[in-house]
Every structure is written in C-alpha cells, then in structure tokens.
Amino acid sequence: MNKILVVDDDVDILSLVETILSMNNFDVEAISRWEDIYTKMDQFKPNLVLLDVMLGGADGRDICKNLHLDTKTKNIPVVLFSANPEMGKYIKDCMAQDFVAKPFDISSLLKTVKAHLN
C-alpha cells in the first residue's frame, strides 16, 4: 500500500484529504504542524508528500526545496497544493512534481496523486 504524508495547517482540509485518500486505499499520515515533517519523513517513510504552500510561519516551497537537498528524501515526489493558483508557477523552482489548486475536485486530486506514484 502506498504511503502518503499530508501537511496542511487547516485541520478541516487536513481531515478531508486524509478521509479521501484513506477511502481510496492509501496509507495516510496527516500533520498540521510543519515542524514535524522532517521526523515524519524518517519514521513514516512516505511514497509521496502532499504539501500546502501557505503554512503558518513557513513556506511550503522552502520545505520542498529542503526535502530535495536531503539525499534520503530527494527521490520522494512532492505535490504542492494552495489556495493561491499563482503558486503553480513555482513548482520547477522548488523541485516539486506537481501542483493542485484549492478548492480541488476529488477526482483530479486522486488522479494527480496516482500519476506520481508509479
């Protein structure tokens, strides 16, 4: 079973995404504190990270870059998602695999996630 780590500071969205992914047979770990992401990468060892951009006190793009600079995590695909559609422009800069704009369709979210899990 593919493991997905979801990071978003809005607990409602977090539980929504967790529910959607769990019901589609993914092993999901959802965290609202971005500071926990590095330890979770070690412990949970996800196959994909779904990362919000506007996190309280941090920028998801910076975290994404950090993950790609670390040899242990650099091959794990990161999908950014944000309420600001402009953020889609930055995926190359921060070496993310893809971008999903909020509000999203469940089907397109699942399609994007599955596309990067092969």
Add this chain to the structure above:
Amino acid sequence: MLKFNDISLRNKLILMQVFTSVVVFGIVFGVFIITDVNSYKQRKVDSMISLAQVLGTNSISPIQFQDPEAARKMLEELQTVAPEIIHAEITNKEGQLFASYSKTDADTFSMPRTSHGKSYSFTNDQLFVSNPIISSNEEIGKVYLEVQLTELQQIKQYKYELAFILLLVALVFSLLIAISVQGYLSTRLLKLVNAVRKIRKTGEITKAVEDKGKDEIATLIQAFNKMMEELQENQKKKDEFIGIASHELKTPLTSIKGYVEMLDMLEKENPKKQFVQKALANISKLERLVKDLLDVSKIQSGQLQLEMKEFNIDELLDETVNASQMVSETHRIERQGGPVNEMIYGDRQRIEQVLLNLLSNAIKYSPGEKTVILDTQKTENELIIKIIDYGIGVAPEERTNIFERFYRSKTLAVHISGFGLGLYICRDIINRHNGKIWVESTGKGSVFNFSLPLKHFSSIQQTEV
C-alpha cells in the same frame, strides 16, 4: 482662439519674459526720445530769441528814422543766415507792420500777435518767436519769427527708427535668454509631469522624482514623492489583503466542496461520517468572513447603523458565554464577577457580535489552554467587560496596531485564520457606544477590555454615521 491657460508652461515663461523686457525697453526709449526732443526745442528757442534780439537791435535806427526799406533788406539776409526761418516781421510801437520777409516758397504769414515781452510757441512743425525791440528802456516795436522745424522732424524720425531697431534687438535677446532660463524651470516641472503621465498610463508607481532644489517646485516634487510612497504602501497593504482574503475564503470553500462531493458519493454507504456537519461548519466560517468584509465596507462608507434600545446586560453575557461554550470543544468558558444588575442602552446585536468575537479570539489564541474567563467590573459611570485568556498574549508593540483594519500579527509563528478585521469592527462598534476598547497583556495571555457607559444614555447618539 488660443487662451492663455492653454499655452504650455514653457511658452508662458518665454512669453512673460519677452513681454516684460519689451515693455521696459519701450518705456526707457520713450523717456530718452522725449528728453532729447525737448532739449532740442529749448536750444532752438534760445538761438531764435537771440537772433530776434540781434534783429531788434539792428532795426532800432530804421524804426527811428522811418526807413522800412533798410529793415526789409536786413531781414532778407536771413535767407542765407538762417534758412529755416520762413517768415519774419517787424512791427512798430503801435503794432503796425513795419517790415516783413517771406521765404519765396513759403505760404502766407500766420503768426499770432502777442501783446507783451518775449514769447514763443510750438505747433506741430513750426516755432513762433516774438521779441520786443527796446531803445532807451522803451519798447519801440517787435520782431516776429516763424521757424520751420524740418530738422526736428528728421531727428524724431531718426530716433523712432533707432528705438524700433533696438527694441527688435532686445526682443531677440530676451527671447534667447528666456528660452535658456525656462529650460531650467520647466525641465524640473516636466520631469514631474512625465512621472504623473507614466503612472496614469502604466498604473505602475515609479521611483521618486529626483530634485536637488529648495524652491516651490522642489516642495511640489517632495509632496509628490511622499504621496507616491503612501500610495505604494497602501497598494502593498491592499495586495497583501487580497492575498489573505482569497486564501481565507478558499480554505473553507475547499472543505465544503470536498465534503459535499464525498457526501454525494458515499451518502448511502457510510452515514456516520458527519460530512454534512463538517460542510455546515465551514459554511458558517465562510459566512462570518463575508459578514466581516461587509461590516468593514459599511463602516468605511459610514453606513453601519446602530439600533439603540435598553436591554439587560446580564442576559446577554450569559447567552454569549453559553453560545461560545456550545461551539468550543477545547475550552471551558467561565463567567466571573457576579450579576451586574444594570440595563444598558445600546445595540444588543452589535454588542453580542463584539463579545462573540473577543471570546472566539481568546479561544483561538490560547491553544492548549483550557479556560477563558469573562469578568465584569462596575464603576460609577461605566461597566467594564473583560475577556481573559492564558494564551500567547499580545506583544507590546502590537497593542494599538491590532485594532487596525487588515492588521495581522507579524510576530506569531503559528498561522491563525481570519482577515484581521474582527478587532477593527469591535473597536468601531464600541466607539459608537461612547465606550473604549483596549488590551492588556502580561506575557502569559491577554485581557481584552471594553467599557460601556451606564447612566448617560442621553449623550449617546441614536444613529451615528
């Protein structure tokens, strides 16, 4: 027709300078010409009077000896001595003509007769001079001379032409000077005008216009630069707010959309997931955000109206504490200080909005804590309501800013959702009730206080704009 206002500033400056110098030179030349002409006339009068004196002295014996022929011959010599004299006459004691002379081509005599002593007068191109003939202290006759002033006409003509040429030269020079001087003034102004044009055209607020002067133009440029700075600052604030607004509005929308979509798919299979409740909770969140936005625009356009009437404050306090408790699973909300037993004159719904806002802030900004307290304190004139939490507190430098519109804490490391409008709206509502709102914070938690007047109902305006 071209109006003075339509002429460009550059041309106005040139025009003014040229006009001024032409007027000044015109006056100067005019004065010179008049003085010159007058001194020429005076000289002419002096020389003609002395000539008349000579003629008078020489005609004493012809008069005494009744020899008009001798006098006439003497006068005829004037043709060579003073050719500008066209008529000359000598009269006797009784004023009768004794001898006369006319230049051959001249008209008939038209000299005015004068009664006493010497005199002179000018017509346009002629000078009349008369001088008495005195012998043994007795006037025995008079000499009259009529002088053609052709030379004066020539001098005048010459002076006018010279003045005209000099004026033309002055005009050319002042034009050249004006063009070079206006460049200095108008270049600075044009710089400003171009900056304004560029902003209007592109909407892009450019860098400050540079100017090193200290005159009025410099003041204008400085004022413009200051204005641009403020505009830039406001633009930045607005951009920030739009960014926050779109994020804040889309976040609950994302949840609603997702839950409703899932509800659509899974309703029958899994009735216990509470998707509807979650969607509804997010709908209320969106409603509050939209309501806040509307309130702010009402406050700003002066359309927020209060419905003032007397109400029981204890009832309202209990109701809001209970309502906040209903939605909070994490905190216990306590009322302290006992019943107030007072009626308040105000807008019950708006005061309730303030209370709910402050209570929800207290819960939001004290994560991990369990208690929020609502306390009351009564003085002679007012009731102070305190909402106390034990959360993250408010930094001293932010205690006045947090009541500003769109203000969001810069020192918080955690993300707290919202527009930064709640406290701004609270302050406006409390101010309209003649009350005050302020925050105290001692590091561990904060106390939001607001006061409402107790007795001076009459001083409160019914519907303030």
